Amino acid sequence: MNVYLDHAATAPLRPEARDSWIRATESLGNASSIHSAGQGARRLLEDARERLAAVVGCDPIEVVLTSGGTESVNLAVKGLWWARPSGADAVVLPDGEHHATLDAVEWLAVHEAATVRPVALDGAGRIPVDSFAERLGGAALATALVANNEVGSLNDAPALARDAAAAGTPLHLDAVSAFGHVAVDFRAWRGDAAGSAGLVAMSVSAHKIGGPVGVGALVVSRHAALAPMLHGGGQQRGLRAGTQDVAGAVAFATAAELAVAELDAEARRLAVLRDRLIAGILSSVPRAELLGHPTLRLPGNVHMLFSGATGETLLFLLDQADVSVSTGSACQAGVPEPSHVVLALGRTDAEARQVLRFTLGRTSTDADVDRVLAVLPEAVERARAAASGARSGARS
DSSP states (O other): OOEEOBTTTOOOOOHHHHHHHHHHHTSOSOTTOOSHHHHHHHHHHHHHHHHHHHHHTSOGGGEEEESSHHHHHHHHHHHHHHTOOTTOOEEEEETTOOHHHHHHHHHHHHHHOOEEEEEOOOTTSOOOHHHHHHTOTTOSEEEEESBOTTTOBBOOHHHHHHHHHHHTOEEEEEOTTTBTTBOOOHHHHHTTOOTTSEEEEEEEESTTTTSOTTOEEEEEOTTOOOOOSOOSSOTGGGTSOSOOOHHHHHHHHHHHHHHHHHHHHHHHHHHHHHHHHHHHHHHHSTTEEEOSOSSSBOTTEEEEEETTSOHHHHHHHHHHTTEEOBSSOGGGTTOOOOOHHHHHTTOOTTGGGSEEEEEOOTTOOHHHHHHHHHHHHHHHHHHHHHHHHHHHHHHO
């Protein structure tokens, strides 16, 4: 049986979410139609929006449903840029952000002449609060991860939001990797920020917590100035036009409620499994090193550097042993390039190619950890031998 330790890429669909999706698809009607069938769909949709708002900590009108985390991030970053005040031309961008953010900001730099104000990560993969605050003044917007999607380090989201509010800068938080795994509260983090300053947008996604792929949301403060990317229909406060996915919203709400209800107990359970996996790897694999913060990290994240072993080779060998892991973000899967997050930690190009990410989730068990620890040492040994042979061949 396959051991699946790539929950950060996508989590197994919860049966309850699947069942609620199927039930919702049996309801005929477009939620924008005014006849009774359409209004029935509208009730299902708005009920799902209210349920999502309750678990992320916002008002229902602030939940803008999207096709997933990437669209949510793009809508936030580009929408805040296009609605910026005159004279503001900078984006505050920490190193090591998800490629949805990096690529969106790069597009703004190339096509809209945006100036990027980078923020270096510390050696544990966290955003230094003071460095972030120093770059906020006069910026069009700032963006930051709540939890790094590769190394799992947790950032001080409340402090980032407070500093953005004090600077009068709109802030977007990417909570895709964090929501459902650690406490996330848009309303509490926004606090008493006024207007379009401080935390005004936050991205979340369904398939990271057992909901369906292709569904996400951007929480947008009712006070935010945000321009839409899509036009044609005026749905969702005019911020995201198009026929809304009623069944997807219902399934997302179901998965979100369950994940948040189980969060504390599941975080404790996964932290135990995580720490046992870390200890087992460090004791059985020479020259293995944990990356990311040792304690302030997602409960299911284990990001390891295996010196001398190429991550792509390790991934292949483990897959042959029926163990599914990742070399980094799934959005970059299949592209043999060094991890930009590991490079942001100050590591070398070679080290950034020698990492694996093990991510545990709701279906993970002690037996899964046992299986990884049983097959990993030999896989690392073989990967190191292959890399050594390749280097010797290149010199001969």
